[in-house]
Amino acid sequence: MSTFDRLDVRVEQDYVGTVQIPADKLYGVNSVRGFDNLSISPLTVAHYPAFRDAFAQCKWVAALANLDSGVLAATQCEAIVSACREVIAGHCDDSLIVDLLEGSGGTSTNMNFNEVIANRAQQFLGHAPGAYESVHPNDHVNISQSTNDVYPAALKIATYAMLGGLIAEVEKLALQFDAKAGQFADILHLGRTCLQDAQPMRLGQLFSGYASLTHRLAVELATVRDKLRTLPLGGTAIGTGFGAPAAYRKAVYRHLGVITGVDYQAPDNAFDAMQNMDVFSRVSGELRTCSASLAKIATDLTKLSSGPVGGIGELKLPEAQAGSSIMPGKVNPVLPMAMIQLSFAVIGNDVAVAQAAQAGELEINHFEPVVASRVFDSITLLTRGIQRFREKCVAGIQADEARNLAHLTDSMAVATALVPELGYAKVSKLARQSVQEGRTLLAIMEESGVMTRAEAMTAIEKASHPVFEA
Template structure:
């Protein structure tokens, strides 16, 4: 294709590296084209990240309003920029947000992609053509008083504040379902096990009270970690000095951002800190990882308890969701707990990446926020979806096999602990090791040795598990 033909339907934009031709209809510009060509690695485009895009345009809208208030942006430009931002926030023009989120410029390509789309849409609203930057410029006007280094961390915080509440809802709903099972199974006697060996009698409800409690606690710790995200870097410009922003911009822009977002953000007390460090992101990621690990532990327990009674414990019945084998007819696997376990592994990996990225910031900024964003967003979405699936497709329909649970209990040595106060540890241990035979239940051993009747055992079991495990 010759140069003349290439120009048809195209516009030319120039930067310090030269010129490129861009489709006249496109709302992105030369910086986005270079990003597209350089960073197409993850197949996750900026336009795919709804909350992130929404956060970015909130920042740009607040900046435009503030710059107008301070006399550095005209009314016409402010109105056009604000209108373009609102259109993007409502879902329009996102096909032009094509920069790979995992871009290698510390967020510059992301920032410029959003700047160019806002600028070119604002130009259309002012009856100019995209690329006519003499009338309204992506850097001079849309990015006025800002740098990538304060825009990106601020947008990341806002996006997480928008996104994580969905995870908290999913975790708390899961905890509530576990509470319901706690109550439903409050009279189901079973063997409490330590190191996969019989330990003491308990109820299945008591086990579920522990599951419910830890899920609630994980949600609470995530919510606490989120409070640090209300502190934002906006107004720090490139390295925390605020150089390049209009006087009084820092305080006003956060006020305007709160009006737009409905959040309770505040400017950092120490901008050099928030520009250099991302420990608040690492802390949130770690709490999400811990929550994933706890759900994984519960899923592991349920897989063991639901192992079939021919070759396993068989104390609960997991909802059957699909055939489990392409060769073994009738086999059904615990697919939902196994899904949760794989999500757990994935989130542990994501948190490791976040931790590495946070610790490798250099001097005045951290260049690795793009990978923090992608991994943390992935963790939030994975854990949200896993919590919902775990709740809907496993916990809510889970049932107890009471007869099997009682059978396992009476055949175990879990009753031995009840004899210790009267007989002493060593004598009871001798009974367990020398008198008890695997071919008969431990209850039969106790009766044959004249140590305890079934009535006494039943009374002992009821007393041992009769305590209030309600969760506040």
């Protein structure tokens, strides 16, 4: 028996030559070419379920729109839709073999989905994969479409879906910071600027700033997410719509809205939609901003929890794990450190997205796979990282109230709070004496009879409240 007569393989051919495909796999010759030539990363197009589902949804609604337009038979449409459902259910993941970072401008990805869906549809109609008697990858699954409009449409749909989970996590973190602001509302705290003692404040006010920022990050992510609802579906290869029936575009968006529950829309200018990826620059920019902003908070937490003896030690972070293989008892702020490290990766991803958006040429951008890879990576890192940061770190933060108060009352920061009561010149003289004698300002004032400690604390309390009108 020759190799080509084996019962466990089937044979497909293209202009390059003949390939053998395991009989139990649903991909075809184009997928094999993409796999052989372009497998460079560890991830396939099935790695991110949202992307897999979005591609299948595009093929699903295309079949329905083609049925409406009279270019696809009802039996073919039904079989394609059933196959798309199976792809979304994850039943075909082992046949989605093309690399997520493939370099064919998305053609290998599109054909991988076309072939898998066609072959599964063939099975539904009682035929073996590979012959394509009833459902052909190009003539039926891909009819009225092009890689150039389907790939960016699937990319937008997937990103929209993934951002929903990220925004939910950011909002949960904001609420956690709100809770901490309330928990620490009455704790006096030494405010610092340029890492130097500055003014009295409340520890809760510090955390209220974190909460306000995080709420805003969620709002901005939601705003840019909404910009993803404009899709290039129906533009086919370059934006003219050539190759699709006149009624196709309107029908495809109608069906997409029903299937996804999202009001996706056609662009005002189809050529713009095909040529440009500026929306992903904006999405990636917000992801970068989110990661950098939360890294700033994480940096604050590492500083304020430093110690326990030789550092600031005003915050106590949950002890997550041992911090050293050689220093017994050492515990590191691993969750804040992870958030900071995560931001480095997201910022790097943003650079790649910016370069890819710039590198589009003429009618299309053929660097969409790297945009998909980097944007999905950033969203995944942030979603998972924020969840762990919130649950394992922020939720368990405690304050050392005595240490917060001691750092404040022992510092020169109290001088600012006393100026309204004593005047700048008098406080300045006492402050210089404090420095020269190495004693606290409060002690010197009480000894000299200028102001009792209780009176000074009242002034400090007053200084820690906002002076502006609500």
